[in-house]
Amino acid sequence: MKFVENVKPDVTTDIVYMMCPMHLLKLEEQMKELDQGQILEIITDYDGALEDIPAWCEKTGNEFLGMEDVGDFFKFYIKKLKR
């Protein structure tokens, strides 16, 4: 797992306490809204996202910048590469 700090996201989506697979549905929905090169931050408490979000990025050709563990929640950073 790649860990990062102080990433400045363009858009933040808070899905804390929302059930699986909202982390993938929201990710897809939000990424459609972003412009190429912009960064999305997803805040979640769902530990399944640790595997799912990097795997989604690889599958869709977007860049997984890394994550930050802030105690109760995880923050994931994804850079949009493909339209």
Add this chain to the structure above:
Amino acid sequence: MKKYYFDHVATNPLHPDVLEAMMPYLKEEFGNPLSVYEYGMRAKQAIEDARGNVAGLINSKPAEIIFTSSGAEANNFALRGIALARQNEGKHILVSRMEHHSILNSARFLEKSGFAVTYLPVDKKGFVDPDVVKKAITKETTLISVIHASSEVGTIEPIKEIVKVAKEKNISVHTDAVASTGNIPVDVKDLGVDLLSMAAHQFYGPKGAAALHVKQGTRIVPLIYGGIQESGRRAGTENVPAIVGMGKAAEMAVEKMRSRMDHLIPLRDRIIDTMSGTENVHLTGDREQRLPGHASFCVEYIEGEAMLLMLAAKGIFSASGSACSSKALKASPVLLSMGIPSSLAQGSIVFTLGEENTSEDVDYLLNEFPAVIKRLREISPYAQGWGDREEGGECTVKE
């Protein structure tokens, strides 16, 4: 014998237009809203249309509406969901003594789970004082829940003022607006609340559909785990017909709110003015800040249950205390919290009017009710007072 229904705060009849809107979803439109093919897509669209109408009723946004199965579920969800979501910031919540059992029992559950709960006192008309709220707040407080309008005494609480106090300390505010939404203007932005519960059957919609407004950006722990319905916040295949009915009832409530209120207020005032002038009958709740169709009293030396039964024999259907307290045959905690002695609280009676009630219905009630009181008082062993059963102190509802 003609029936006179004066218990609209218990529930309302389904409006025929609401039933008509629901019918296709009880028959041919049976799809699961999560299905990707056309049946599912049409069911999903119906739910989203309803969500828009419900949001419109309370000036919320569609994304802020979470459908639930009942007002009680919405109340449980709000209290437990916010208390748990914010427990790392503090484990203290405030609820008023005017609350419905779905709030009080959720608060008791939280107490057993290690939270501290302060039960806010009320004055003799049932009002929560914002200054009392301010004094009850601690560094640990994360949530305040105060009912918008009491179903038992009709009092409308000063929610806006309570929100002002709470927002100074970054405390979430929930209001149980089940009795008020659809019956009086309710605006979440004007009130400033973070969460608000409502139920469709309180405004001529079906049972089985209700909603919790959750302000955007509010984290809430789900009550029911499962799939991604309601944005992953409330699992379970949606009750599509009931939700469609709620949407239609909400749309109609917006259209008819003013005319319904204009119809109900004079009828209510006639009942209050006439009965308040009767000996040993006391209005409960506030005279002005009360629900439009709500007239509630305590009658001295008579038991509420006896009045209910005798009135029912005359075709008049009403309530004593709250619907649940009446079944439990005990003095309503709400009335006791207002300082009404338990002997007097036993004589509680609540008439709640709806759009189908007429001036003639009220004539009939005002003719029969005093006769019922007279008859019961003649046979009451306590007609001259409760004797040893009288509690100390004078009756606080006496002016």
